[in-house]
Amino acid sequence: MTMTQPTYALELKDLRKRFGKTEIIRGVNLAVEAGERVAIIGPNGAGKSTLFNLISGRFPPSSGEVLLHGQRIDGKKPFEINRQGLSRSFQITNIFPKLSVFENLRCGVLWSMGYGYSFLRFLSRLHDANARAEQLMQMIQLDRKRDVLAMNLTYAEQRALEIGITIAGGASVILLDEPTAGMSNSETARFIQLIKQVTEGRTLLTVEHDMGVVFGLADKIAVVVYGEVIAFDTPDRVRANARVQEAYLGSAVADQQAGAH
Numbered sequence: 001m002t003m004t005q006p007t008y009a010l011e012l013k014d015l016r017k018r019f020g021k022t023e024i025i026r027g028v029n030l031a032v033e034a035g036e037r038v039a040i041i042g043p044n045g046a047g048k049s050t051l052f053n054l055i056s057g058r059f060p061p062s063s064g065e066v067l068l069h070g071q072r073i074d075g076k077k078p079f080e081i082n083r084q085g086l087s088r089s090f091q092i093t094n095i096f097p098k099l100s101v102f103e104n105l106r107c108g109v110l111w112s113m114g115y116g117y118s119f120l121r122f123l124s125r126l127h128d129a130n131a132r133a134e135q136l137m138q139m140i141q142l143d144r145k146r147d148v149l150a151m152n153l154t155y156a157e158q159r160a161l162e163i164g165i166t167i168a169g170g171a172s173v174i175l176l177d178e179p180t181a182g183m184s185n186s187e188t189a190r191f192i193q194l195i196k197q198v199t200e201g202r203t204l205l206t207v208e209h210d211m212g213v214v215f216g217l218a219d220k221i222a223v224v225v226y227g228e229v230i231a232f233d234t235p236d237r238v239r240a241n242a243r244v245q246e247a248y249l250g251s252a253v254a255d256q257q258a259g260a261h
């Protein structure tokens with residue numbers, strides 16, 4: 001009788017990425033359970049964005065595996081990975097500025113339904129898409145801005161809309177690049193709550209520099225230093241980890257404190 005292996009929402013196995021002769025990702029192993037919120041932190045140039053690019057299919061890995069709910073996704077195209085239930089939002093905004101909040105969300109929902117539908121099937125689905133867009137609009141607390149063009153929203157509202165579009169297709173694993181970058185302290189605090197609410201029951205990975213956001217949001221922290229994950233643990237244990245202190249966190253916290261004065 002074979003033992004059944006636990007299936008993780010996302011699993012990286014000895015993942016490596018080389019650009020030319022330089023190995024940027026150097027054998028990353030990571031197993032993220034369904035429903036966990038994970039922040040990826042580390043110094044500039046450590047490979048955090050590259051890791052996101054490997055997971056979301058923007059780059060193929062040089063070797064190793066990426067598994068989404070136990071299925072190999074490495075080497076697949078970003079849209080294929082998206083259809084399998086992993087959705088990524090970018091630091092650069094991917095909303096349509098001249099469409100309203102509602103229309104942006106509906107586009108996100110319709111896109112996620114795929115290209116394979118006939119026109120009649122599409123029409124019958126339109127009603128569902130409208131209902132889903134309404135529901136998303138409430139989740140991201142923009143229902144009062146229903147008909148406002150995206151370009152006329154505040155920056156924080158645009159970021160909220162982006163997250164609405166990212167979750168529109170019902171993806172179970174969500175990747176967010178620095179979701180609160182450029183926000184004021186009070187906007188950031190509110191935004192962390194919003195992210196927690198809209199990703200409830202889903203698996204979340206963020207790349208994050210702001211330690212306030214990291215400790216406010218993450219169930220677990222993955223510390224990437226020079227292309228390797230040197231720690232993957234709860235915030236308290238990561239904070240207390242001597243190797244992390246030495247390699248990164250001590251200086252990051254010190255920088256943040258210095259910035260606050």
Ligand SMILES: Nc1ncnc2c1ncn2[C@@H]1O[C@H](COP(=O)(O)OP(=O)(O)OP(=O)(O)O)[C@@H](O)[C@H]1O
Binds near residue numbers: 048
């Ligand atoms: N397409 C590419 N071609 C060549 N080198 C690359 C490419 N993308 C990233 N790199 C290199 O890989 C290294 C890691 O970059 P990456 O952007 O992943 O780091 P990061 O941890 O996200 O940094 P930051 O916190 O500054 O955003 C850097 O030295 C970068 O120059």
